[in-house]
Amino acid sequence: MNVTGLLNFNKPGGITSHHAVNMLRRIFQTRQVGHTGTLDPMARGVLPILIGSAVKASEWLVAENKTYVAGLKLGLTADTEDTTGTILTTSHDIPSFEQVLEVANSFLGTYHQIPPLYSAIKVKGKKLYEYAREGKQIERESRPVEIYSLSVQPGDTPADYILTVSCSKGTFIRTLCADIGKKLGCGGVMSCLLRTAAGKCRIEDSYTLEDLEKLKAENNLSSALQPPEELFADAPDIQLEPFYARLAKNGAEIYISKARLPDFPLGQQVRMFDEHGVFFAVGETLPYENGKAVKVRKFFA
Known part of the structure; x- marks a missing residue:
């Protein structure tokens, strides 16, 4: 196959x-x-x-970018920042919906997030969860993530909420839940997670x-x-004559003026097709001493 x-x-x-x-x-x-x-x-x-x-x-x-629907349960903290982990603290002081909404909205935009200890991010060549399983605490640097949109809906109990989050790559939703709970002062964990979109x-x-x-x-x-080729549907297409297709497949840059290609701006990605209309690479327009040229960035055939 x-x-x-x-x-x-x-x-x-x-x-x-x-x-x-x-x-x-x-x-x-x-x-x-x-x-x-x-x-x-x-x-x-x-x-x-x-x-x-x-x-x-x-x-x-x-x-x-990604979009998620997540369950937020207030009044708990856990080592994994979700309900699968060991519960560390509990609280019965659950804030109002208005307070939860205000705090959740404070995370809109860019904020610095510390990755959870139970994650596959590598530090000093080792995954964080491997340190956690050995009972070792290791310093984790915060990373900027962006929350593009965040809606909050009440759940089945006063401590449960449903979050719909659109965010940048590398965002941990369970950490967002924990950070919301921490800022509210009662703690919070993620109770469930559904990714509804990725790109x-x-x-x-x-x-x-x-x-x-x-x-x-x-x-x-x-x-x-x-x-x-559909993964790069936003990029313009170029179809090369046999001579230039052969050069490109051998790693040579294809000068825009010589191959009579459109005058793409520098940095423009293009989908590259051969004389038979077969997609074979993604290229990029780069500057050279003799002018602008398209060079293969990644071969797919």
Whole structure:
């Protein structure tokens, strides 16, 4: 089976993102499978999966923004910052909805977030959760993240709320819940998490394991994949004549004036097609001594 492209996968709860990748390797019968943007085991929802040569696009997809629906439970703190961890403190002094809304809105925009100790971020070549499992505390530097939008709805009890968050890459929603609880003075943990969007991948268009097993039985798995070139749909196209396509495939820069290409601005990414209309690379317009030229940034064929 020769398949390549982006899979908008709907990860179930209870498995790691790595486990999801292994399951998809079995379904698609290839080891060339990778995910962009880890989801914790308790989290469900959109997990973009790259298959075949599309794995080379991971650097672009990792940087995309995310949207989540999360449960916030006030009156608790935990070592993992969610309800799966060890409860450290409890409080019955639960603030009003108006207070919760005011504090939550204070996190809109850019704020500096300290990554949770139970996370896969590496410090000194070692993942943070490995230090945590050894009972070691290690200093964690705060990182700027951006909260683009945040809505708050009351939950089933006065201590429970539903947050809908649109944010930048690298944002930990459980840490946001903990930070809101800390600022309120009562503590807070994340009780559930659903990722509804990652870049252009939306949950309403995603595929579950059951969907994929059905497509496999119908010998139609490729229908679940977006071709690699669609990952760069916002970039203009160039189709090269055989001579220039051969040069580009050999790593040479293609001068805009000589190949009669549009006068792209410096830094412009382009989708590169050969004379047969086959997508083979993403290129970038760069300055050279003899003028502007397009050079391959990443090959996909």
